[in-house]
Amino acid sequence: MKMKKWGVLAVSAAMVAALGLFGCSGGDAKPAEDKKAEEPKTEAPAEMTLLKEGTLTILSSPDYPPFENLENGEIVGYEVDLFNAIADEMGLKLEIQPLQFDGIIPAIQAGGQGDVGVSGFSVDPERAQQIDFTETFYIDDQAVAVMNSNTDITSENAAQALNQEGVIIAVQSGTTGEAYVQENFPNATVQPYGNGTDCFAAMQSGQATAVCTNLAVVKRMLADAYPDAHMVLEIATGEEYAAVVSKDNPELTKALDAAIKKLQENGTIDQLQDKWF
Amino acid sequence: MNKTPCFTPASSSPIARALGRLAPIVLAAMMLLALAPASALALDTAKCTARPNGSTGSEVYGGTETRVTWEGQADADEAITGLSIVFPQGTTFNDDTTGKARITLLTADQSQRLGFLDADYALDGETFTATLDEPAQAGGYLRVEIYGVFFPVSGGEMVLSGSYTLEDGATLPVDDIQPIAVTGVSTTGQITSWLSDQEWVQAWNSNRFLRMFLNPVIIVDSFPVVFQGFLMAVAIVAVAFPLAIPLGLCLSLMRMAKLRVLRGLASLYVNVVRGTPLFLQIYIAFFGLPLAGLSIDKFPLGVIVLAMNSAAYLCEIFRAGIQSIPAGQTEAARSLGMNGAQTMIFVIIPQTVRRVIPTMTSEFILLYKDTSMLAAVGVMEVVMYAKTIVASTGSITPYIVAACFYLVITLPLAKVVGRLEARLAGGGRRRKHRGAGAGATRPLEGTDSAGVTAYVTDALTSQPVIKNDAPDAGR
Incomplete structure (x- = not known):
């Protein structure tokens, strides 16, 4: 028994030590890199740091058509095309690392996995405490869809019919759609799912009455996968989409902002929006 | 909400006049003014x-x-x-x-x-x-x-x-x-706003690792929310595990049955369930069953899926336990005139229980941890709540809080398993008897299962009791 206790203690001490080490390396490695980058050219303005020389690594959750999703094993979408253009503009190669939506902001903060988080992030003051947002490159709205078999909720009465007890609205957890439903349909039950596709699957299988998520996503889902559902409400909430960058890397944010502005001016962004939406 | 400023000359600026909506006189005057240029404005x-x-x-x-x-x-x-x-x-x-x-x-x-x-x-x-x-x-x-x-x-x-x-x-x-x-600020809200003003908290949060993983503000903020999920997870496992035990026992008896059909069915079930990820089973049950016309609420559905999954693992645990009982036990019981069922209920299963308890406890721990998988289909348990906060705040801290809620259950249980194993391996009851005379045949001990075993063993097969208590003894 005694031996066992000591063993437990030793293991937990080892774990704490490991965490501590990890913490140190996470905390110390970055500034060291920054110094390295800065020291040789003290005169020049601070350089942006990239995970890999010459490559812009973006983190994205490819389950959000038409912004980014997997098609024949490749990640495609508006944001993918846009960041290809941005990387071109910056003279960099683009690399996409898939990651779950809720893991992207933590990963960008922690560093080591990617330079920019690009996954339909809307600008939000709470998120802005953790990371920096780039310039916005898309403005999206919210929409609510129900199954065709549901005749109780129609385009005419949607705003009232959705705000009722017993109505279950599927949302993607942690998104602005969730916040919108909580604010505007307080009587309905909000049912969060891990991603947008699951929200629709849940509605189709009867676990939820309706889905509330971004307009472009709803439109794409209805067109591609759910012909038996339709949109009942469209709300021009005007959410501004932007990419997220670590607060330690303000130069990268500036460079991205410059590239986004340029693409806005030369019409590339408009072209891409016409292509995808 | 003081009305007096509205009447003082100092408040005649447009903004202050806007404030004057509370003063009926000013308001009425404005309405009159408004009515002049345009009609029925609102x-x-x-x-x-x-x-x-x-x-x-x-x-x-x-x-x-x-x-x-x-x-x-x-x-x-x-x-x-x-x-x-x-x-x-x-x-x-x-x-x-x-x-x-x-x-x-x-x-x-x-x-x-x-x-x-x-x-x-x-x-x-x-x-x-x-x-x-x-x-x-x-x-x-x-x-x-x-x-x-x-x-x-x-x-x-x-x-x-x-x-x-x-x-x-x-x-x-x-x-x-x-x-x-x-809603008036909650206690946690008060604590978090107090915390975020503290210097040591700000100093603590200036370290990237500490801020991301152990942000005190988010710990306090997420604790009550994740606690709701903890109650949910405990409720799920508290219903699912007792359901899984009889189900698993039935399956294990089926796997050892004489009828080939029963054996085949049980082993097909066990192999399919153990051979596919629980994650997929949950998805299929949640999105597939309703399409097949079976509409079950989320909580019972989650319980059923977990219980059915756990039953497959318990089946194998029970089967191993039952088969580890020496054949002589069955022979002895049968020669006493017990039929198959009686042998199973009065002789074999009571001995099996003691042997499988440590592995069953481990299975319980696994099942408890597996409740986290239900987050994928929107069951509001620990991970789901933590995930929601992580997605909106971008801090990993809620996951650490969630981990603590798992450890609260699993650490004490792991200790229990350790104790039980130690006892089976050589402590507990056997040590007591050894004091009375190691290797001696055990006297008839009232009505508990060991007593029955001892009686059957001693009277009919003359096998040493020790062999029944410790599976490894004599091998």
């Missing part, structure tokens, strides 16, 4: 809400940052040039209020955006004023979003009021703004 409020600012749910808390959205429909001939909204006394704002505020012009059904309007924003005490650079389109539907609003800590019904200015300079009150129900 800026009808379509909605006025605040964004929920708790970690979950629809509540708006005082003392915590929120965003107020006001929407209104102007009359067909009203071109608005300015709007001011008066918040209740005690409301505070941050830099976002004037920096991030936004006015959108929409179609009347709010489905199309006609454009964002440029405006200057100003704050004077509790009055937020927006002055549009150009008059808004007459009869427009406007949405004003005001960020960085902190309602009074005490909460209550927040009565907002407002006024608007038209192109011709007339100032009119904004009609029927519904009060916003604000």
Whole structure:
């Protein structure tokens, strides 16, 4: 028994030590890199740091058509095309690392996995405490869809019919759609799912009455996968989409902002929006 | 809410006059003024809400940052040039209020955006004023979003009021703004706002690792929310595990049955369930069964899926346990005249129970941890709550809080397993008997299972008792 206790203690001490080490390396490695980058050219303005020389690594959750999703094993979408253009503009190669939506902001903060988080992030003051947002490159709205078999909720009465007890609205957890439903349909039950596709699957299988998520996503889902559902409400909430960058890397944010502005001016962004939406 | 300033000459500025909506006399005067240039004017409020600012749910808390959205429909001939909204006394704002505020012009059904309007924003005490650079389109539907609003800590019904200015300079009150129900700041809210002001917290959070993984503010904030999930997870496992035990026992008996069909069925079930990820089983059950016409609530469905999954593992645990009982036990019981069922119930299973308890406890721990998989289909358990907070705050801390809620159960249980194993391996009961004479045949010990075993063993097969108690003895 005694031996066992000591063993437990030793293991937990080892774990704490490991965490501590990890913490140190996470905390110390970055500034060291920054110094390295800065020291040789003290005169020049601070350089942006990239995970890999010459490559812009973006983190994205490819389950959000038409912004980014997997098609024949490749990640495609508006944001993918846009960041290809941005990387071109910056003279960099683009690399996409898939990651779950809720893991992207933590990963960008922690560093080591990617330079920019690009996954339909809307600008939000709470998120802005953790990371920096780039310039916005898309403005999206919210929409609510129900199954065709549901005749109780129609385009005419949607705003009232959705705000009722017993109505279950599927949302993607942690998104602005969730916040919108909580604010505007307080009587309905909000049912969060891990991603947008699951929200629709849940509605189709009867676990939820309706889905509330971004307009472009709803439109794409209805067109591609759910012909038996339709949109009942469209709300021009005007959410501004932007990419997220670590607060330690303000130069990268500036460079991205410059590239986004340029693409806005030369019409590339408009072209891409016409292509995808 | 003091009315007197409205009547003092000092308050004759436009903003102060806007404040005067509380004073019926001033209000009436303004109405009269307004009636002169245009008839039956009214800026009808379509909605006025605040964004929920708790970690979950629809509540708006005082003392915590929120965003107020006001929407209104102007009359067909009203071109608005300015709007001011008066918040209740005690409301505070941050830099976002004037920096991030936004006015959108929409179609009347709010489905199309006609454009964002440029405006200057100003704050004077509790009055937020927006002055549009150009008059808004007459009869427009406007949405004003005001960020960085902190309602009074005490909460209550927040009565907002407002006024608007038209192109011709007339100032009119904004009609029927519904009060916003604000919940008084919760205890956790109080603690978090106190914490975030503390110097040591700020110093602590300046370390990236500590801020991401162990942010004290988020720990306090997420604790009560994740605790709800903990109760859910405990409830699920408390129902699922007792269900899984008889199911697993049935399966194990089927696997050892003489009938080939029964054996085949049971081993097919066990192999399919053990051979596929639980994650997929959950998806299939949640999205597939309702399509097949079976509509079951989330909680019972989650319980059933976990119980059925666990039963497959328990089946193998029980089978191993039963088969580890020496064949001589069955032979002895049968020669005493017991039938198959009696042998199983009175001789074999009681001995098996003691042997499988440690492995069963491990299975319980596994099952408890597996409740986290139900997050994928929206069962609000520990991971789901933590995930929601992680997604909105971008901090990993809620996952650490969630991990603690798992350890609360698994650490003590792991200790129990250790104790049980130690006891079976050589401690406990056997040691007692060894004191009385190691290797000696055990006397008939009343009615407990060991007693029955000992009796059967001693009387009929003369096998040493020790062999039954410790599986490894004599091998």
